[in-house]
Amino acid sequence: MRNPRDFFRPLAIGAPEPLKEVPVKPSRVIHFFDPSNPKMAAKLPELARQADILLGNLEDAIPIDKKEAAREGLIRIAREVDLGDTPLWTRVNSLESPWFLDDMIRIVTEVGERIEVIMVPKVEGPWDIHYVDRLLAQLEARAKLSRPILVHAILETSLGMINVEEICAASPRMQGVSFGPADLAASRRMKTTRVGGGHPAYLVRADPDPKNPEAPRPVAQQDPWHYSIARMVDACTATGALPFYGPFGDISDPLGCEDQFRAAFLLGCVGAWSLHPSQIPIAKKVFSPPPDEVAFARKVMAAMPDGRGVQMIDGKMQDDATWKQCRVMVTLAKMLARKDPELAAAYGFTPEDLREL
Ligand code: GLV
Ligand code: MG
Numbered sequence: 001m002r003n004p005r006d007f008f009r010p011l012a013i014g015a016p017e018p019l020k021e022v023p024v025k026p027s028r029v030i031h032f033f034d035p036s037n038p039k040m041a042a043k044l045p046e047l048a049r050q051a052d053i054l055l056g057n058l059e060d061a062i063p064i065d066k067k068e069a070a071r072e073g074l075i076r077i078a079r080e081v082d083l084g085d086t087p088l089w090t091r092v093n094s095l096e097s098p099w100f101l102d103d104m105i106r107i108v109t110e111v112g113e114r115i116e117v118i119m120v121p122k123v124e125g126p127w128d129i130h131y132v133d134r135l136l137a138q139l140e141a142r143a144k145l146s147r148p149i150l151v152h153a154i155l156e157t158s159l160g161m162i163n164v165e166e167i168c169a170a171s172p173r174m175q176g177v178s179f180g181p182a183d184l185a186a187s188r189r190m191k192t193t194r195v196g197g198g199h200p201a202y203l204v205r206a207d208p209d210p211k212n213p214e215a216p217r218p219v220a221q222q223d224p225w226h227y228s229i230a231r232m233v234d235a236c237t238a239t240g241a242l243p244f245y246g247p248f249g250d251i252s253d254p255l256g257c258e259d260q261f262r263a264a265f266l267l268g269c270v271g272a273w274s275l276h277p278s279q280i281p282i283a284k285k286v287f288s289p290p291p292d293e294v295a296f297a298r299k300v301m302a303a304m305p306d307g308r309g310v311q312m313i314d315g316k317m318q319d320d321a322t323w324k325q326c327r328v329m330v331t332l333a334k335m336l337a338r339k340d341p342e343l344a345a346a347y348g349f350t351p352e353d354l355r356e357l
Helices: 038-050 064-080 100-114 126-143 158-162 164-168 181-188 226-239 254-267 277-287 291-303 320-339 341-347
Strands: 029-033 053-057 088-091 115-120 150-155 174-179 203-205 219-221 242-245 272-274 311-313 316-318
Touching: 029 038, 029 277, 038 053, 038 064, 038 277, 053 064, 064 088, 064 100, 088 100, 100 115, 100 126, 115 126, 115 174, 126 150, 126 164, 150 158, 150 164, 158 164, 158 181, 164 174, 164 226, 174 226, 226 242, 226 254, 242 254, 242 272, 254 272, 254 277, 272 277, 291 311, 291 320, 291 341, 316 320, 320 341
Parallel strands: 029 053, 029 272, 053 088, 088 115, 115 150, 150 174, 174 242
Antiparallel strands: 203 219, 311 316
């Protein structure tokens, strides 16, 4: 049992108080970059104007002989590169790796003020989050940080999958969870080498036509990730954390990427990763509310300024609850439009509209 009164007390003397709510910010796309690559650092200010979040990756895809260069690169980027108000996150190495402890100590104590969220890979249960939670509190106290660093778990092992609800509820630091189809497929021994998306062999086939048994039988491809993503969305939304789809590996298939992102969006995910700059506009398009829905939500809010009562608008019943749905939509649209002038134009917001959320 954990005393509920302790939940919002710092886990180390001198550490900042835990947050009660996950901050809501533009988070349609988490763009991954390799901090060991100096050419990449030069491109970051431009990428910061495009992506909602930039993430310096220290884990998989960074070769062993570049692990330290990636960590040093991230520290230098955090100190020196102007990313405007685009948040900087990092994905540290996994808990059992020889790099995790130094990743945490160096990053939190040297550039902790600049890092909003630490993504922790291969989280298997609440015990992993408890460990990171206490360690972060100790390091935040040492670094005298004024706000807590949040934690984002990657859901990419079968043990993590069966514990996802407890992972989300393990700490008020839990900002969100990303779905990791590559490691999850490996952990489950799924027979696929793809990173996300469908598989042509995962299908259902119609019965033979008794009158014409040799005729081709229609098939429909199924979604191998549906159960896992839906369960992750429930675990996150039940605890106030944010669900994200992770990587789509086939960079040469933008349509497959868009379809995978949209399936995740429709199930409730708020954003996805981009592994290549060409995936940034795909994620932004998919995870931004459609302009016609925003226009309708603004109409409802204009017709019901205090958000109470009942009205028919375009033949649809509106009440206190639908007004709140509309407010969620308009607030998100304004937040995104502040960052994205093209979107502001598509939504028809004036600078005056965007002054207040
Ligand atoms: C992401 O890290 C994945 O394994 O898919
Ligand atoms: Mg992975």
